[in-house]
Amino acid sequence: MSSGRHVVVVGAGVVGLCAADELLTRGFRVTVLERETKPGDGCSYGNGGLIVPSHFEPLAQPGMIGMGLKMLPDRRSPFGLHGLGSVEVLSWVAQFARAANAKHVERCASIIRDLNLISRSVYESTYSELVAEAGYEHRGEFMICRTAAKLEGEKHLAEKANLIGLKTRVLSKSDLKTEEPDCEIDAEGAVYFEDDAKLTPRVFMDGLRKRVIARGATLLDGAEVQQFSIEGKILRSVKLSDLEVEADEFVLAAGAWSASLARKLGLKVPILAGKGYGFTVARPPQTPRLPALLIEGRLAVTPMTDGLRFVGTMELGRPTSLEVNENRVEGMRRSIAEYYPAFRGFDLKDAKVWCGLRPCPPDGMPYIGRTSRLDNLVFATGHGMMGMSLGPVSGRLVGEILANETPSVPLELLSPDRYA
Numbered sequence: 001m002s003s004g005r006h007v008v009v010v011g012a013g014v015v016g017l018c019a020a021d022e023l024l025t026r027g028f029r030v031t032v033l034e035r036e037t038k039p040g041d042g043c044s045y046g047n048g049g050l051i052v053p054s055h056f057e058p059l060a061q062p063g064m065i066g067m068g069l070k071m072l073p074d075r076r077s078p079f080g081l082h083g084l085g086s087v088e089v090l091s092w093v094a095q096f097a098r099a100a101n102a103k104h105v106e107r108c109a110s111i112i113r114d115l116n117l118i119s120r121s122v123y124e125s126t127y128s129e130l131v132a133e134a135g136y137e138h139r140g141e142f143m144i145c146r147t148a149a150k151l152e153g154e155k156h157l158a159e160k161a162n163l164i165g166l167k168t169r170v171l172s173k174s175d176l177k178t179e180e181p182d183c184e185i186d187a188e189g190a191v192y193f194e195d196d197a198k199l200t201p202r203v204f205m206d207g208l209r210k211r212v213i214a215r216g217a218t219l220l221d222g223a224e225v226q227q228f229s230i231e232g233k234i235l236r237s238v239k240l241s242d243l244e245v246e247a248d249e250f251v252l253a254a255g256a257w258s259a260s261l262a263r264k265l266g267l268k269v270p271i272l273a274g275k276g277y278g279f280t281v282a283r284p285p286q287t288p289r290l291p292a293l294l295i296e297g298r299l300a301v302t303p304m305t306d307g308l309r310f311v312g313t314m315e316l317g318r319p320t321s322l323e324v325n326e327n328r329v330e331g332m333r334r335s336i337a338e339y340y341p342a343f344r345g346f347d348l349k350d351a352k353v354w355c356g357l358r359p360c361p362p363d364g365m366p367y368i369g370r371t372s373r374l375d376n377l378v379f380a381t382g383h384g385m386m387g388m389s390l391g392p393v394s395g396r397l398v399g400e401i402l403a404n405e406t407p408s409v410p411l412e413l414l415s416p417d418r419y420a
């Protein structure tokens with residue numbers, strides 16, 4: 001047990017706050033340092049709110065490089081890549097290319113499935129009250145395809161999902177109509193993934209912040225960690241502009257900015273920012289019953305407590321800018337109208353565009369665990385497109401690691417030392 005040891009968590013996104021919560025459960029004294037003076041607009045607040053056992057394959061997989069290259073020249077496409085002149089970006093791309101093979105996908109699938117399923121059960125148990133407020137529903141998700149070719153691809157994915165115990169159903173055009181009677185969808189068909197769930201992230205995050213404060217954590221906003229003080233293999237303190245905070249243990253959960261903080265510690269933990277956009281339509285012309293991924297458009301659609309939320313696009317680069325690329329947002333609007341005829345002629349430009357930076361590791365696997373380089377530092381970052389889904393299990397693992405309990409999943413594939 002902790003006997004009141006002090007842990008500093010860097011970053012108050014979903015991963016940092018879930019880690020804080022699990023550490024409080026285990027009797028640690030917890031301080032969370034957050035750079036933003038008014039948290040509430042970061043990646044963990046504006047995302048698609050999908051809990052995704054269906055995403056059991058890492059982003060680094062065969063076919064991804066080809067698909068990215070095809071999309072690159074189109075400025076309205078959902079994919080972009082910036083900063084190819086920088087060594088950081090170039091070496092990330094090379095690491096992605098090395099990881100994008102069938103063996104890697106096979107090695108990672110069951111662990112990603114387990115992470116997602118454990119996380120979903122933590123949402124439904126530990127956070128049952130918070131998720132009830134956040135409109136949580138565990139009723140599955142549709143992968144909707146406009147073309148027969150993409151539907152074939154999704155069927156193949158469904159077969160693989162079934163082999164590792166996930167439940168799926170292939171839907172024809174008319175099945176989809178039966179499943180979504182109040183929302184017209186122009187598509188060839190869909191695959192239904194029964195294990196997925198959804199919530200409204202902003203409502204959950206607000207509740208989670210209040211919960212960790214009520215349980216005794218100290219949350220400091222406007223507290224940007226700028227440097228570290230190290231003695232041998234011990235991290236002694238983190239330095240802010242006007243304050244130095246000492247602790248017995250440290251957790252690095254700084255999302256897309258974790259790689260640059262790791263560099264200040266002399267550690268190589270590659271992460272690029274995967275910029276994405278989202279907007280919520282408060283009064284949509286039609287609302288689907290269940291969340292969906294629009295496969296060709298690479299968009300997610302989630303009915304939330306405050307309207308219908310659309311999220312999408314992945315512009316990879318260093319985490320330097322939150323500027324909105326209007327071309328890509330226009331690409332999203334056009335895709336929506338292709339799938340949902342009721343949105344043709346509906347003005348989506350009224351909906352305010354939000355931008356967030358996903359913390360993307362090159363092999364698509366999060367970094368969770370201790371580094372062999374420092375005795376008292378745990379990483380919990382690099383969750384890419386799945387951080388909302390994996391926040392609770394990541395927090396659970398951080399708690400288990402620091403309390404010397406057996407981790408809920410094997411940590412080898414998640415090691416922060418794998419690129420050292």
Ligand SMILES: Cc1cc2nc3c(=O)[nH]c(=O)nc-3n(C[C@H](O)[C@H](O)[C@H](O)COP(=O)(O)OP(=O)(O)OC[C@H]3O[C@@H](n4cnc5c(N)ncnc54)[C@H](O)[C@@H]3O)c2cc1C
Nearest residue numbers: 011013014015035044048049050225255276386387388389
């Ligand atoms: C468009 C879009 C849609 C998405 N949809 C989904 C989805 O449907 N389901 C899903 O599972 N995931 C989704 N994601 C991904 C998910 O949002 C992220 O993976 C997740 O929010 C990452 O959480 P985090 O806590 O690691 O990082 P963050 O939420 O980014 O939190 C990190 C925090 O660290 C702080 N920080 C950084 N540097 C410092 C420093 N030096 N000192 C102190 N604090 C610092 C930052 O200010 C930030 O608040 C989506 C992302 C995007 C962009």
